[in-house]
Amino acid sequence: MKTKENILIVGAGLCGSLLALRLGQRGYKVTVMESRPDLRKVDISAGRSINLAFSDRGIKAMNMVGIADKVMPLCIPMHGRLVHDVEGNIFMSNYSGRDNEYINSISRGDLNALLLTEAEEHEAVDIIFNKRCTKIDIEENIATFYCYETKKEIEVKADVIFGADGAGSMLRKSYYLERKFLFSYSQNYLSHGYKELSIPPTATGGFRTEKNALHIWPRGDFMIIALPNLDGSFTVTLFLSYDEGEYNFNNLTTAERVQEFFEAQFPDLIPLIPELTKEYFENPTSPLGTVKCSPWSYKNNTLLMGDAAHAIVPFYGQGMNASFEDVVVFNEVLDQYEGDWEKVFKTYEKIRKKDTDAIADLAIDNYYEMRDHVANPIFKEKRKLEMDLEKNFPEQYFSKYSMVTFNEDLPYSKAMKIGRAQDKALLNMIADDEIDTTADLKEILKKVQAETNEILDEDTVANLKH
């Protein structure tokens, strides 16, 4: 086998560091350039996405690189959504009827640090911080970086450059601006932004509310969620419109207004967030956007991966898992075509793009589901029925959520297609009173499956061949 190429990875975030680790394991010479300081030495979180949902697709990726056992201690299992209404009533809605299926809250920083350390164990992997990518010449394969320490620009030439540089990717920008080829591109923002707040631990380091759940305060036009951290705190995220409705980010400009908003809508949260107004005004308000593009690669030289190729909104808890799965799929394609980068890149996109498009769309769906539908009676009845089906037929019934989250070998695009048809079947059968809840559950299962298949068939015919 010929000497492996020099690889440059732009970005040492979750995707870039996992990719570096895997390529290091495969024997490549890898340089990773990261604009921020080493997060193992400096706290750089600053009120943004402190913790994330980690589930089976992510775990599969950790198994690929052999570090799942080191990741699990960083995880806090969340068995379901714990829904809080305005009166302070709560109810739990499990993620699955199977006991072994749950998602995890994990610190982005802790996981990223572990991946960096594991990658650096490989002598051929070099991670360099404080270098911001300012330009990529996709013809000559040269990336230019501004060094925050020397204040100078440096150029790095590599055989292959991976853009794992996140939603604001410089490599993607090069594709867009250089106009060397027809580049399909979209950036779509929701009308809502988000802001992070926090529930501190108790004086003794305990949790102020239920630890093993994803808390949610759905209010129709806006919502709050909270995820637990290992230190007993919760990271709280407010999703709110920028400029619509009685309360929005643009008109919540005083401490009094913020206090009034929380008293009216989230009274049970007020005692839990002691620094409410301080955090509200200190932490940034960030937009929620979806990015899709194609092609992801140029010749045999450069490839977009992770958020750089497909940034999604956070409502399915799949952003990190999808980026990790990118590396799993890429690794499989590399097994097949190693040595022919252009073939690897094209095959990878052909296999992967439909799935990242699907999870992007599913995440938007869940934005509405979480805000509105979790409190809708038909939706609640559907969830209850699905829990019963999963509990009683653990090998035969999988909700859309389970297919997306816990069935790591089912591609997102199939999970979406089947899951949407199944949801449609269930919601219509419930709305039309076609499900006799006193009937035998096995009969209900058969009916749901038949109806789902009919919906899939009808869609196939309506779309003819395409």
Add this chain to the structure above:
Amino acid sequence: MKTKENILIVGAGLCGSLLALRLGQRGYKVTVMESRPDLRKVDISAGRSINLAFSDRGIKAMNMVGIADKVMPLCIPMHGRLVHDVEGNIFMSNYSGRDNEYINSISRGDLNALLLTEAEEHEAVDIIFNKRCTKIDIEENIATFYCYETKKEIEVKADVIFGADGAGSMLRKSYYLERKFLFSYSQNYLSHGYKELSIPPTATGGFRTEKNALHIWPRGDFMIIALPNLDGSFTVTLFLSYDEGEYNFNNLTTAERVQEFFEAQFPDLIPLIPELTKEYFENPTSPLGTVKCSPWSYKNNTLLMGDAAHAIVPFYGQGMNASFEDVVVFNEVLDQYEGDWEKVFKTYEKIRKKDTDAIADLAIDNYYEMRDHVANPIFKEKRKLEMDLEKNFPEQYFSKYSMVTFNEDLPYSKAMKIGRAQDKALLNMIADDEIDTTADLKEILKKVQAETNEILDEDTVANLKH
């Protein structure tokens, strides 16, 4: 009423010149700046979109400005698709079962010239050519133009600037690059491009093939269409993949290959296109893209309109009609809120955006329909049945195509929603042999309507509130 504002329109194409005419009629002081020379004096077509499909939404716009009687003599009615198979067999597929419903072939240049002349009749409308927009300052409301005659840049300040500057809009680029607000934007290319060729008139100025039809040579992965011109010629458009399949734009590099391609796939066209290989290599290959964006306006200062706001692929023959309809809708909003530009702009987008999104999606659907489905037996049976239904129940049945093309008072978004459900109902009923074609047509109509409504209801329940 206060003195009307100074309006600057960037672009004197079909949308810009109609907008100038209408705003001139309403008493505004209008300056239009156009990058190209005056097409009434110089031939600038150069092998691109020489003729277009013109139908009821466009006619409604011409009625708004009172020039429909001047436009009609420029039109050649096309009653249906005349489909040519590889063996040279032809069959006609009418656009509607109602005799008075047909589309028209019209010369882009002739229509644009008429609109320019009509706009210039108004003293307050000034149209200036050979000025290419290079920059728009959306805060200060200043547009910069490069003058091809003086080779100098000039600045124009206006109270309101309209970007009617087409798919490559400079105003849209300013929105994107200045990052003053969250700008959702997408550009999506099909894998196919297009190239124009021509069938000349006969020696006596007659038509070499059927005059009153849109000719189509569907071949699955590629196709050709031809539209008639007043001088007896036809403009022929080849739609072909850039790089996939046995024949594609990238590998048709010699006259022999082009000849071979046409002999294999379009033998009946060869005698009709005497300059085939010459035109093939002289005329450009152009991409097919869809552009969507939001917001269309910034403050009370600037607004995108026509292709600048929503470029679509040509497969529904609605690009020009949609841009003209923009001006109709804008005019109605202006009736309501004249004097408050910000309110006008926001209301206009709120009403209009869902409809331009819909026609963009419908045009993509038709790309597949024209290439593949017109030759599909289920599709053919559906079209036949729809013709019968329209003929027998002209007040009660409207195909999707009729809703989009001939029902100018039905918004595109509704036409899409109802039309897609109806297509799904029909295709499935035909595929499942649920339609007894010997049965009473009235019974069939009722069945189709019932099935369509059920599909719409089921979709509504499945989407819950959103």
